[in-house]
Amino acid sequence: VLKGAPAPVTIPSHSGKGQEFYRCPDCQIALWSHYAGMGAKVCFIRVGTLDNPDLLAPDIHIFTSTKQPWVNLEGCAPVVAEYYSKKDFWPPASLERWRALEE
Known part of the structure; x- marks a missing residue:
């Protein structure tokens, strides 16, 4: 961000709780x-x-x-169709921090 402050925008999420994105005030990325x-x-x-x-690199x-269809993710990090369960993919140290x- 070269000028201004990131602007929060809340969007729906699969959990129903929403997710707050902070976007560049200029380009909205x-x-x-x-x-x-x-x-x-x-x-x-x-x-x-x-x-x-x-x-x-992605985990x-x-x-x-x-x-x-032209995006090839073979041989990379694990690939899941939707979201995932942390306990199935995160290392023990990461789960402990979470x-x-x-608390």
Whole structure:
């Protein structure tokens, strides 16, 4: 963001709780978001908005049921059609940090 402040926009989510996106005031690209369940405790940054996005490869590809047929995700991180269960994909240390945030 070169000028102004990111603007929050709440959109519906699969959980029904909504998700708050913060967008660039100029181009409206999503920069980061907060899921309603955790609020501002957890920030999901859009890696493509970083100066060096190649430093952060994805851990998982989600909502791939809507990807274009020419997008090939084979041999990459796990691929799931919709959302996923953290307990099925996250390492124990990450799950423990998440539990600590829930308290």
